[in-house]
Amino acid sequence: MADNVPQLDSSAGALKVAAAIGRFASAGALKAAAEAVRDEGYRHWDAHSPYPIHGIERSMGIRPTVLPWLVFGAGLTGAAVAILLQWWTNAVDYPFLISGKPLFSLPANIPVAFELVILFSALAAFAGALLLSRLPQFHHPVFASEEFRRATCDGFFISIEASDPEFDEVKTTGLLEALGAESVELCRLPAAAPRLPRAFYTAAALAVCLALLPPLGVAWYRAAPKRQPRIHPLHDMAFQPKYKAQAASDLFADGRAMRPPVAGTVARGELDEDPRRATGKDEAGNYVTSIPLAPGAAIDKAMILRGKDRFRIYCAPCHGLAGGMPEGAAGEDAEKWQGMVSIRAARRAAGGEGTWTPPRVLTSAYVQDQPDGKLFETISRGVVNQEVRTMPGYAVQIPREDRWAIVLYLRALGRSQNASAGEVPPPVREASVSEEP
Amino acid sequence: MRDQVKRFRSGELRALGEIAPRAIKIALAIAAAALALAIVAATFDEQGPRRFFFSYLVNYAFYLSISLGALIFVALQHASRAGWSVTVRRLNEILAANMPLLAVLFLPVAISLFLPRWCPFSWADAERAAGSELIAHKRVYLNVPFFLIRAGVYLGLWAWMARFFLSRSVRQDESGDPELTLQMERFSGPAIVLFGFSVTFASFDWLMSLEPEWFSSIYGVYYFSGAAVGSLAAVILLAIALQSGGRLTESITVEHYHDLGKLLLAFVVFWGYIAFSQYMLIWYANIPEETTWYLARQTPAWLWASLALLLGHLLIPLVGMISRQAKRRKAILGFWAAWLLAFHWLDMHYLAMPSLSNARFPLGLVDLGLLVGLGGLYVAGAIRVAQAASLVPARDPRLGEAISFENV
Numbered sequence: 001m002a003d004n005v006p007q008l009d010s011s012a013g014a015l016k017v018a019a020a021i022g023r024f025a026s027a028g029a030l031k032a033a034a035e036a037v038r039d040e041g042y043r044h045w046d047a048h049s050p051y052p053i054h055g056i057e058r059s060m061g062i063r064p065t066v067l068p069w070l071v072f073g074a075g076l077t078g079a080a081v082a083i084l085l086q087w088w089t090n091a092v093d094y095p096f097l098i099s100g101k102p103l104f105s106l107p108a109n110i111p112v113a114f115e116l117v118i119l120f121s122a123l124a125a126f127a128g129a130l131l132l133s134r135l136p137q138f139h140h141p142v143f144a145s146e147e148f149r150r151a152t153c154d155g156f157f158i159s160i161e162a163s164d165p166e167f168d169e170v171k172t173t174g175l176l177e178a179l180g181a182e183s184v185e186l187c188r189l190p191a192a193a194p195r196l197p198r199a200f201y202t203a204a205a206l207a208v209c210l211a212l213l214p215p216l217g218v219a220w221y222r223a224a225p226k227r228q229p230r231i232h233p234l235h236d237m238a239f240q241p242k243y244k245a246q247a248a249s250d251l252f253a254d255g256r257a258m259r260p261p262v263a264g265t266v267a268r269g270e271l272d273e274d275p276r277r278a279t280g281k282d283e284a285g286n287y288v289t290s291i292p293l294a295p296g297a298a299i300d301k302a303m304i305l306r307g308k309d310r311f312r313i314y315c316a317p318c319h320g321l322a323g324g325m326p327e328g329a330a331g332e333d334a335e336k337w338q339g340m341v342s343i344r345a346a347r348r349a350a351g352g353e354g355t356w357t358p359p360r361v362l363t364s365a366y367v368q369d370q371p372d373g374k375l376f377e378t379i380s381r382g383v384v385n386q387e388v389r390t391m392p393g394y395a396v397q398i399p400r401e402d403r404w405a406i407v408l409y410l411r412a413l414g415r416s417q418n419a420s421a422g423e424v425p426p427p428v429r430e431a432s433v434s435e436e437p
Numbered sequence: 438m439r440d441q442v443k444r445f446r447s448g449e450l451r452a453l454g455e456i457a458p459r460a461i462k463i464a465l466a467i468a469a470a471a472l473a474l475a476i477v478a479a480t481f482d483e484q485g486p487r488r489f490f491f492s493y494l495v496n497y498a499f500y501l502s503i504s505l506g507a508l509i510f511v512a513l514q515h516a517s518r519a520g521w522s523v524t525v526r527r528l529n530e531i532l533a534a535n536m537p538l539l540a541v542l543f544l545p546v547a548i549s550l551f552l553p554r555w556c557p558f559s560w561a562d563a564e565r566a567a568g569s570e571l572i573a574h575k576r577v578y579l580n581v582p583f584f585l586i587r588a589g590v591y592l593g594l595w596a597w598m599a600r601f602f603l604s605r606s607v608r609q610d611e612s613g614d615p616e617l618t619l620q621m622e623r624f625s626g627p628a629i630v631l632f633g634f635s636v637t638f639a640s641f642d643w644l645m646s647l648e649p650e651w652f653s654s655i656y657g658v659y660y661f662s663g664a665a666v667g668s669l670a671a672v673i674l675l676a677i678a679l680q681s682g683g684r685l686t687e688s689i690t691v692e693h694y695h696d697l698g699k700l701l702l703a704f705v706v707f708w709g710y711i712a713f714s715q716y717m718l719i720w721y722a723n724i725p726e727e728t729t730w731y732l733a734r735q736t737p738a739w740l741w742a743s744l745a746l747l748l749g750h751l752l753i754p755l756v757g758m759i760s761r762q763a764k765r766r767k768a769i770l771g772f773w774a775a776w777l778l779a780f781h782w783l784d785m786h787y788l789a790m791p792s793l794s795n796a797r798f799p800l801g802l803v804d805l806g807l808l809v810g811l812g813g814l815y816v817a818g819a820i821r822v823a824q825a826a827s828l829v830p831a832r833d834p835r836l837g838e839a840i841s842f843e844n845v
Contacts, residue, residue, distance in 0.1 A: 054843040068761070107720050110713060 015188035018141030020172045021148060021159040022181030027053045030156035033179040034059040037158060040175060044164035048142070048157040070128040071121045078120030082113035100340050144187040159187075269399075277400065280373030280380070287373030291404050299408060307409030310402045314394055315362075317341045323362030323413045357390045362410055363417035375407045453684075457824045461817045468813025475806025482803060484793065486555040489803055491793045493545055494557055496807045498644060499667070499785045500815045501539050502660065506668025507532035508595060509632050509661075511602045515618075515625035520838035521696055524688040527830050528672050528679075530606055531823045533599035538818035540592040542811065546643070547588065550581050557792070560649040571650045579646055591639045598628050603822070606830050613832035636661050647792040651730045655715045660788075662708040666750075667781040669701040670774040677771045679828065688829050688840060691765050695844050698764030698773075705758070705777065709751035733795040734787065742787050742798060750780040782808065 024030045027049060034047050038061040047053075047060055083106075090096070091104035130136070142148045142159045151157050158181070160172050169186065176184045221231070232238040243249060243257035252259070261267065272278035276292040291299065312321060318339045325337035335343050342359060349356040360367055367375070380403060382393035394403065421429065453460075479489035507529040514522045514529075549555060553562035559572075560579045566572045572579065602621055609617040637657025645656045653659075673694065679685050719727045734743050754773055763769045790799055830836065 054841075072759070107713075107717050110717065114710075 014191050016191040017162050017169055017186050018144070018189040019159050019161045019187045020167075020169070020176060020184065021142055021145055021157050021187060022173075022176030022179070022184045023147060023150065024156040024158070024180065025182055027156060029180055030158065031056060031059045033158055033176075033181070036179050037160065037175070040166065042160055042164050042166050044161040044167075046159050048148075048151040048155075048159065050152055050154060050156075065132060067125065067128050067132060071125045074124030075117045075121040078116035078118070079113045081120070082116035083109055086112060097340065097344060141187040141189055144189060145185050147183065147185060148187075276373070277404070280376035282373075287371040287377070289371045289373070291372050291408060294401070303405050303408055304412055306402065307405035307407070307412075310398060311406050311409050311413075314398055315406065318359045318391075319362055322417070323410070324359060324364070325361060326363050326417045328417075357385065357388070359391070363414050367410070368414040368418070372407050372411075375410060376403055379403045379406060453820065453823050453828065456682075457820050461820050464813045464817035464820065466813075468810045468817065470810075471806045471808075471813060472810035473806075475803050475810055478802035478806055482801070484799075486552070487557065488793065488799065489807075490545070490549045490555055491557045491789060492799075492803045492807050493549075493811075494643065494647075495782075495785050495789045495804070496811045497539075497542060497546060498660075498789065499782050499808070500542075500811055502664035502781070502785070503668045503671045503815075504533050504535050504539055504599070505595065505632075505636060505661075506664040506666075507672065508536075508599050508602075509629065509665070510668060510672075512598070512625045512628040512632065515602075515621045516629060518622060518835075520835040521693065521842040523833045523835045523839035524685070524829055525672060525676060525693055525697065526833075527606065527826065527828055528675055529668070530599070530603045531819055531826065531828075532668065532671065532675075533595075534603040534822045535815065535818045536592065536596035536599045538814065540596060542814065543588060543592060547585055550584065557789070558646055558649070559792075560646060566649070569650060575649060579649060584642060587638065587642055591635045594631060594635050598631065601628075603826065606833075607826045609833060610827055610831045615834045618834055633657075633661075636664070644788050647789055648730060650726065653715055653719070653727075653730070655711060659708075659711050659715060662704060662711045663781055663784050665704040666701065666708055666777055669697055669704060670778040670781065673697050673701065673770060673774040674778065677767055677774075680767075685828055690840075690842075691767075692842050692844050693839075694767060694770055695761070695764045698758060698770050701774065701777065702755070702758045702764070705751060705754050709755070712746075712751075733791040736791075736795045738798045739787070739791055739795055742783065746780065746784055746787060749776070750784060754780075 022033070024033055030047055030049060031053065034056060037045060038059065047056055049056070086109045087104050095103050097103070141161060142151075142157070147155070148157060148159075149155075158176065158179075160167060160176075166172075173184045173186065245258065247257040248255050249257035274292060274294075276282055276288050277294065280287055282288055293299065297303075315323075316339050318341045320337050320339045320342070322337060325332070325334055329337065335346075338346070339359075342356075345354070345356040346358065348354055362368075370378075378391070379398070380393055380395040382389060383391035398406070415423070475489065475492070479485060479492075482488045510522075510529045511526060511533055513519075514526055549557060550561045553564065556562055559565040560575070561581060561584075601624060605617045605621055608614075640657045640660035644660065645651070645653065676685065676689050676694070676697075680689060716731065719731060733739065754777055757763060758770075758773050763773065786800075786804070793799060833839075
C-alpha cells in the first residue's frame, strides 16, 4: 500500500507547509469541530469523511450554491435559442410554404424548445458543478499525508490550507488539537509548484495534430477535383439497383428503361368505351357541348359535390376557392380571391423573382363561354400559351370521371357569380337581404 | 436515529383517536346538505337530470383520481424500496383504501346508463347514437353489460390492491414483521402493471367514451398524470391539516414536504408534457375526426378554460414551485397544493363537460353541491378507514430512515 503514497521528491527544492489536517474520531466530532473552525473565520478549508454527513454543510457554513440559477438561466437560454433558431430558419431565412401551414407557429416548435431546455440545463449543471467545485484538480496538499488515506475508510478529517489568511502553523494546529483531533499533521509541498514533464506537452501537441488529420483529409478530399469518383461511405444508398425516370437501359431493344404499354392492351379502368368521355370531342373532332355521362350515371348533387371537393384540392390552390376575382369585385383586395400558390408567386414576381402569369378567372365569360369538352381538355392537358406552359395537365392526377365532375362544378361556379336576383331561392335571398346593414 | 424512533413511538401521534366519530358525523351532515342542494339545483336547471349526471361524473372522476394517485404512490414506494416516504405512506394507503366507498359511489353512473335520455354517455342512448356508423362499429366494446362488467373489474381490482397494501401495513404495526414489507415489495411490480391497464381502460370508459366517435390513445396517461397531481396535492394538504391538529408533528418533517413538493412539481410538468403531446399530434395532423375534441374546447365558452389550464395547471405553478424554498415552506407549498387541486378539478370538468354543451361553460350550484357532497362522503369514508389504523406505519423497517431523512 505504502508504495502508492505520492512520494515527494525532496530534490525539487525546499518544502513549504501547504495545509494542516486533523483527524477526528467520529462524524459527530467532525461536525462539532467544523462549527468551531467556521466560527474562527477560516475560509480555505474543508471537511473529509468516508460517507456523506447530513447537515455538514450547515456546520461548515457553506452558503447555498448558485448552481440552480445557472441551470435556470441555461434553461431559459435553451428555450430562447430553440425558438429563435426555428423562427429564423423557417420564417425569415428560408420561408417554405407547406400545405398552407403558417411559417412560424409555436406548438410545432415546442418539442425542439423542450429538448434544448433540457440539453442546455444538463450541460450547465454538469459544467457548473465541475467549475464551482474547482474540478478537475489533480493535486491537493492533503495528498502529502499518508494518514489522510483513512478518509476513504474510517477517518474524519478537517484540512485547513495555508493559503487561508487566518492560517498560522502554530495557532491552526493548536486549534485542531484543542477541538479534540486525535492526530494533527502539517502537509508540506515543494515551494515551487511541480511542473509537468516536457514530454507531456509534446505528446499532447502531437495528439491534437493527429486528431486534426482525419477532418483535414475529408475536407481536402471533398474540395479537390479528382479523376476518380468520390468515395461513397454508404454505397448501396448512393447507387440503388433501380432505373430512374427517362433512364436508358441496354436490356430492351429500344434502349428505354420506361416501358410503354404492350400494343393492343388497356390498363384496368382505362378502356375508352366512349371516346367523347375520354377526349371531350365527338367523332367529327368538335368539342362536346354537354357532359357525356357514363351509362346509368346522372348529373346530380353528388356529382357537383364531388366536383367541388376535387376543385378545392386541385384547382383552388392557384385559381382560388371562388375561381378568381370577378370583374364586379374590382377594387377589392385581389389576394382575397387568389389561391395560395398564386398569392405567393405574384408576390415573388413583384419582388423580381421569376415570372408569373395570373390564372384565368374561371367565372369570366372567356371561360364560361367555352364548350364543356374544351374545359375538360384544358383540365386534362393544361395550357401552353406562346410556348410557355402556364398550366400543367391534370390527366395523371385526376381520374377522368372526376375531371368531368370538376367541369360540372365550374358551371355551378359560373352561375354563382353571374346569377340574377331572380335565380336565388327565396329563403336564401331573404336571409342575405336581412343581413344587410 | 434510534432515539428519534423511540421518542416518536411514545408520542400521541399514532391514530386519529376520539375526534374520528365526530368528524365523520360532521362530514356526513355536510354531504347530505350539499347533495340535497345539488339535486334541488339540478331540477331547476334547463338541462335537468343530464346536467346532474354529468356533474356527478366530473366530481366522481375527481375523487377517484385522488385515491388512484394514492394507490400508485404506495405501489411505487414499495417498488423502489423508498425509505423517505414511510411516514407519509400510510396517508396514501388510507386514501387508496377508500376504494370500496368509490365503488358504491359509482352506482349513480351505472344507473344513468338505464335512463337513456339523462345518460351522459350518448352511445348508451339509442336515439342519440342512431345514424352513427362509428358507434355502431364500437358496439362490441361500448355496450351496457360489458361496460358494467368492466367497471366491476376495475373497482374490484383497485379495492383489492388497496386492501392488500393497507392490511399488511397495519398488520406490521403490531408484529413488526419485515416479511410483510417483502410481500408488499413483491406485489408492487404486478400491481403497477395491473394499475396501468385498469386506469387506462377506466378513463377510456368513463370519460373518453363521452365522445364515442373520438379517440386518443394517450388519454389514459393524461388521466393518470392528473390523478398523480391531484393525490399529491391532497396528501400535502392532509399532512398540513393533521399537523396543525397536533398529529404527525414529529414524523413528517420539512424534508418530506420538500420531496412531496418535488414529486408534485414533477407531475405538473408530466401533465403538461402529456397534455401537449396529445394536443400537438392532433393539431399538427389536423384531421377532422380528431380535431373535434379540441374544437369543442376552443369555442368562446371553453377557450378560457383551456387557457386557464395551460397557465394554472402548468406554467404558473411551474414557475411558482421551482424554487427550493417554495417546497420547504409549509404555507407556500400548501398554497400550491390547494391551487393545483382546484385546477385538477377544472381539468376533470374540462374533460367531461364540453360533451354536455360547448356553447356555455357550465358552473353552478349543481357542481358546487356535488363537489362538496361527494367530498363529504369521501372524507367520511377516509376517516372510517383511518380509524382502524395508526397514521404512520409505526414498525416499518425503514421508519428510522424516513424520520432522520434529509435532502442534501
